[in-house]
Amino acid sequence: MVRICKKHLFQKLKQKKGILFHIIGLISVVWFVIRVFPAPHRSQYPCQQLAIPFALGYIAFWSVLVFGFITWVKKVQTKTFAVSPSILIVFILLFSISSISFANVSQLGTSQYQPWDPIPKQPIGVPTGIFPGRVVWTWNPDATEKNLDGYWWESQNNDLEVIDSMFSSGLQSLTNASNDLEAWNNLFTYFNVKQGKGEHGYTPGEKIAIKVNLNNCWNTLSHIDDYKTRDNERDAHPDVVNSLLHHLTDIVGVEQSLITVYDTSRPMPNWFFDPVSSSYPDVKYIDAFGGASGRLQGKASNISFYFSDGVIRSLPVCVVDADYLINIPIMKQHPINHGVTLSGKNLFGTFIEPVMDLHPYHESGQIMGNPAPQIDLLGAEELGGKTLLYIGDALYSTLNDHRTIYHFQMEPFFDDWTNSIFLSQDPIAIDSVMYDFLHTEGPIPIEGSQNYLHQGAQPDLEVYDPENDGIFISESIGVHEHWDISESIFSSGRYSGYENQGIDFIYLGANPEESTVITIDQPAYHHLYVSNMPVNFSIRWKDYYLFPATIVIGAITVKTIIIPSTANIDHVDFFVDGVLQKQDDEFPYDWNWTSMSFGSHILTVTASYDDEITSTAERALIKLF
Structure with missing residues (x-):
């Protein structure tokens, strides 16, 4: 393997494209500097019009590389002097390999991703639950701190009391109960009746398994270090699990020893445990x-799980022995072909063996009409069949990958964390709702990533048999539809509703105030712009939508969005590092930033009415030229 990697590396380094990239880029920059700086009008000359794109592309390459290099050095835990030889070697390799990648850019300003618009309110499948197809969305911006102090999961950044309140109100709304105990009794009774166990609630002695998502908590070199690792990558939220355990032990009366919190595919790090x-x-x-104190290693049961593509896995004892399962997905995008990782994908972490060889099946499942592994999981007797409740953890969500938390710009978040919790008994319905949030924030996920929702609503016959007993999944697992963005995001009319066999969407939480909100539409958060054009580099197999910072090369039009569009606005002011640049009193409220600049800045916009500032938005960025 080492020889193959070395051979591949040196083949890359010998390619001429990387060398030509540096030669042409450097000549273009020098030519621009010596000709245009003394006489700016020369930038309009044909020769400069040809050189400028190469110069800006070369500067963009170095800006991203140097910024990432500096960020990495700052995170080095040992003294820089001690690691400087390694840093130098890595930097040289990055210089060579990255230049080849940039030289292989297929098109500037385009990407392989094809935008698409879902068709709203066309429900398919059969809704399930006490109130079939009900999905409760609770939102409270006070649940987290907008400006983090340390890691997202640390207590100073989260308000457990608010999170508890969100979970409690959502649970009661889901079951139409007047208190938490009644809500849980309704859930257990509905589940037991559906399973043919009789009309009763929780019975003392019954076991509950809770599936959390710790997908990013691993290191291919040494899993022992993973227990001590502290980072900002998005995994299971300790406070959401604490809130659930409080309900189960203090309200329902479940003995702690009968509850299992698990992810048998990853280490459970100390920061969560x-x-x-x-x-x-x-x-x-x-x-x-089971490599750290208090953590047990998952053990394989004698029950196998059969995916429809032929892969066989072992179910863990903790799942097989459980009477109930609670699934806690995170609202996240997934990097494989711009998909999502929600309730169905969360169950990948249930097995003892590695799931890497399931990825081809997962990828093929992102083609409309193909079988999807999520349906093997959600339709299985030991997994989806045992699931009492789905809790969508969206306090912090990701958009461009499954690691990086992201300030959503859409209503009602407006450049803040999503601060939300979703609850449902219908796995297809809750995933459909979280999917719509991810897609509306955009620009991903791809159209094919919704295939598993279609498959779950209307399973292909004689395809899914996870028990390998000859009995295929034939009944709908839940209801799928997309929301209608013309309806208020807080309205039940966003979806078709129970009466129309669709998603019964319930909003709870902060009352949306009739206030004015201004946001910066361009330059967008962590994007690259060259001469006022957003740039997506298509490198190898991956479309890069998120840069280490917001980088602007050349002039740019700063664009704003006012919500609601009918808001009373006298003027919008544009500031750079606190210095007023323009006051605009006419819609669409934008500013052409044409002055040259080299360095980092804080761009601020304010909306004012009747001599008072009604809303403010900021964007940190790096501007070159």
Whole structure:
């Protein structure tokens, strides 16, 4: 393997494209500097019009590389002097390989992603639940701190009391209950009746398994270090799990020893384990290795799981022994072909063996009409069949990958964390709603990534048999539809509703105030712009939508969005580093930033009415030229 990697690397370094990229880029920059700086009008000359794109592209390359290099150095835990030889080697390799990647850019300003618009309010499938197809969305911007102090999961950045309140109100709304105990009794009773166990609630002695998502908590070199790793990558939220455990133990009366929190595919790091186990020490915490205090290694049962593509996996004992399962997905995009990782994908972390060889099946499942592995999972007796409740953790969401938390710009978040929790008994319905949030924020996921929702609503016959008993999944797992963006995001009319066999969408939480909100539409958060054009580099197999920073090369038109569009506005002011640049009193409220600049800046826009500032938005950026 090492020889193959070395051979591949040197083949890359010998290619001429990378060398030509540097030669042409450097000549273009020098030519621009010596000709245009003394006489700016020369920028309109034909020779300069030809050189400028190459010069700006070369500067963009170095801007991204140097910024990433500096960021990495700052995160090095040992002294820079001690690691400087390694840093130098890595920097040289990045210089060579990255230049080849930039030289292989297929088209500037385009990408392989094809935008698409879902057709709203065309429900398919059969809704399920006490109130069939009901999805409750609770939102409270006070749940988290907008400006983080440390890691997102640390206590100073999260308000457990607010999160508890969100979970409690959502649970009661889901079951139409007047208190938490009644809500849980309704859930358990509905589940047991559906399973043919009789009309009763939770019975003492029954076991509950909770599937959390710890997908990013691993290192291919040493899993022991993973237990101590502290980072900002998005995995299971300790406070959401704490809130759930509080309900199960203190309200329902489940003994801690009968509850298992698990992800058998990953280590369970200390940053997650410590704040949960400190309050619930007798709960069982099961992960892939059992490599740290208080964590047990997942053990394989004698029950196998059969995917429709032929892959066979072992179910863990903690799942097979459980009477109920609670699935806690995170509202995240997935990097494989711009998909999503929600309730269905969360169950990938249930198995003892690695799931890497399931990725081809997962990729093919992103083609409309193909079988999808999420349906094997959601339709299985031991997994989806045991699931009592789906809790969508969207306090912090990702958009461009499954690691990086992201300030959503859409209503009602307006450049803040999503601060939301979703609850449902219908896995297809809750995933459809979270999917619509991700797609509306955009520009991804791709159209094919909704295929599993169609498959779950209307499973292909004689395809899915996870028990390998000859009995195929034939009944609908839940209801799927897309929302109508012409309806208020807080309105149940966003979806078709129960009466029309669609999603029964319920909003709870902060009352949306009739206030004015201004946001910066361009330059967008962590994007690259060259001469006022957004640039997406298509490198190898991946479309890069998120840059390490907002980078602007050349002039740019700063664009704003006012919500609602009918808001009373006297004028919008544009500031750079606190210095007023323009006051605009006419719609669409924009500013052409043409002055040259080299360095980092804070771009601020304010909306004013009757001599008072009604809303403010900021964007940190790097501007070159």
